[in-house]
Amino acid sequence: MTPDLLQLSYSVADLCRQAGAFIREQVTSFDPSKIESKGLHDMVSYVDKESEKMLVAGLQKLLPEAGFVTEEGTVANSDPSVEYRWIIDPLDGTTNFIHGLPCFAVSVALARGNEPVLGVVYEVSRDECFRGAQGHGAFLNDQPIRVSSAARMDDTLIATGLPFYKFTHLDAYLGILTEYMQHSRGLRRWGSAATDLAYVACGRFDSYFEFNINSYDVAAGILLVREAGGRVTQWLEAGDPVFNREVLATNGHVHNEMQAVMRQHWQPGFQW
Missing domain, CATH: 3.30.540.10 (Fructose-1,6-Bisphosphatase, subunit A, domain 1)
Structure with missing residues (x-):
């Protein structure tokens, strides 16, 4: 049924x-x-x-x-x-x-x-x-609610989650973090992935990214962002972001720009 x-x-x-x-x-x-x-x-x-x-x-x-x-x-x-x-x-x-x-x-x-x-x-x-x-x-x-209308990464406020127990690929992550810091209005580490995604959905954050994340942290928020007009994918591709342990959620306008930065530092097939 x-x-x-x-x-x-x-x-x-x-x-x-x-x-x-x-x-x-x-x-x-x-x-x-x-x-x-x-x-x-x-x-x-x-x-x-x-x-x-x-x-x-x-x-x-x-x-x-x-x-x-x-x-x-x-x-x-x-x-x-x-x-x-x-x-x-x-x-x-x-x-x-x-x-x-x-x-x-x-x-x-x-x-x-x-x-x-x-x-x-x-x-x-x-x-x-x-x-x-x-x-x-x-x-x-x-x-x-709707996602924000920011059209350039330089005009965005970005949410993320910092590694706290597993530090695989940390150098690559820090490379991405450095570029985002230099080309945004700032980064925030709220401490709740579900809240981060909900805030993207209502336009408080323009984007959110995290790796080594679990399905129960992000599944509800992913639905919210999509229904609010945003886009959610894995970091480098459009695959399943719920169970594949990496999430990039944006208002849609800055998604490609953020992925372009990721491709400079992140390697396809990185394992957790």
Whole structure:
């Protein structure tokens, strides 16, 4: 059965707000002693896990036949041959949350195959809910949004994510970063990929790029950018940016210019 994506997006947004309310309640009572480490500089807390359980329970009721791709593994990840999968990051920006920095989000996408067809990013601190469904546009708190109109990279504000645990190809990345610094209005490292993409969708950022990134960080935001009129690809090509661990999202106008810089430093086939 093909779901009604527009109506479904409203219900998913409600679930994300509920999870966000739980996260917001935990800000003042969070116990740092309960932080766990998943790897070098990669942390998780009971807040992440409980938020994910809440989301999974609600999403299973909305679309029982769908599978899951989840960050914290509170439900078994499904076979990729399942037609629809929920892709969930229950707390994107965990490091910000743990350190008391006000940028973290709930991110939920529905993908058909590898293509996101619905996306919700709820930025908790500002109570901003970004919602989109394929063919129906993108919205911020139910108001339509569009990407920016900047036509040159020199006129853009660029978002990125800095490597924090895996430093493969760091020299190539720094080469790209250097040129972007010299040919833009500035770069920002917000600490939440989902929020970065939502901000591209509403025109606050003109572009966002990151490598060694996970599907649950970016799937919902990719849908938002596309529905807001932007373009999202891998760094050097137009392949799948959801599961291939590299994302370039722009307003569309500066996409080719940004890729031209990348081609000077990045090599096709770089492995993670």
